[in-house]
């Protein structure tokens with residue numbers, strides 16, 4: 633499996649998203665994904681499945697080789713809350729350490745310097761290995777980099793061919809951080825897209841694979857979710873073949889306004 637490197641930390645190019653995976657199905661898909669070669673599992677307190685994700689990771693017998701990411705909810709970003717919440721996540725996951733801890737969404741009511749200070753403390757105390765952010769804009773990234781005493785290894789945000797994220801990708805990279813694309817197959821909407829299907833036929837691949845390849849070929853790590861064990865291999869097979877320059881350009885042309893899936897507007901609900 634290829635990796636993206638940031639500040640010496642290696643993030644596998646293809647991971648498994650787990651939003652909306654629940655119960656025994658979640659445990660099973662996580663375990664099977666790791667057995668199939670996945671080395672990055674993405675969860676969050678908000679997904680209410682850390683217990684099942686941890687079970688799946690342990691059941692795989694390969695915990696030491698897997699990057700487990702979890703995220704702190706925006707309403708728990710004050711230092712004391714954050715510390716408690718990280719300990720709760722670890723207790724649910726029942727793992728030795730959180731490999732990558734992210735701020736799930738920014739919270740304008742809590743100073744970023746305080747949150748990042750608490751995250752640095754959790755890292756220095758050995759609860760987490762690396763820290764990063766999610767859903768940060770260019771302006772927030774700038775602020776985060778200025779105030780963080782520890783390196784931030786990634787910005788995880790919505791990224792797929794239908795959405796123009798060029799500025800955010802450039803800013804994330806300029807900061808030496810990895811870009812991790814969430815909703816990388818546009819919540820399944822890659823399937824059935826005329827351009828992606830047509831290009832897929834040329835390569836003997838599915839539209840979802842073309843979509844994921846478009847991202848990974850740009851050095852963007854992806855975390856597609858599937859509840860179907862039979863799709864795990866398909867979504868992973870996006871690293872050892874190439875789209876042509878003309879195909880990359882044509883796929884980039886799918887960008888259109890109003891194509892965001894995850895609504896950023898909900899995040900500042902505390903305003």
Ligand SMILES: NC(=O)c1ccc[n+]([C@@H]2O[C@H](COP(=O)([O-])OP(=O)(O)OC[C@H]3O[C@@H](n4cnc5c(N)ncnc54)[C@H](OP(=O)(O)O)[C@@H]3O)[C@@H](O)[C@H]2O)c1
Nearest residue numbers: 649650651766814815816817818819820840856857858859
């Ligand atoms: N940081 C954040 O704020 C944030 C926000 C959103 C998501 N995320 C993370 O990113 C992960 C991925 O994003 P997502 O879950 O929103 O969407 P996604 O991965 O783009 O799409 C998942 C959907 O695509 C379907 N699918 C999977 N593989 C497929 C294939 N090969 N062909 C056709 N359809 C396929 C799945 O259905 P089946 O189950 O039937 O396969 C599911 O309905 C999440 O699970 C979560 O871990 C983070």
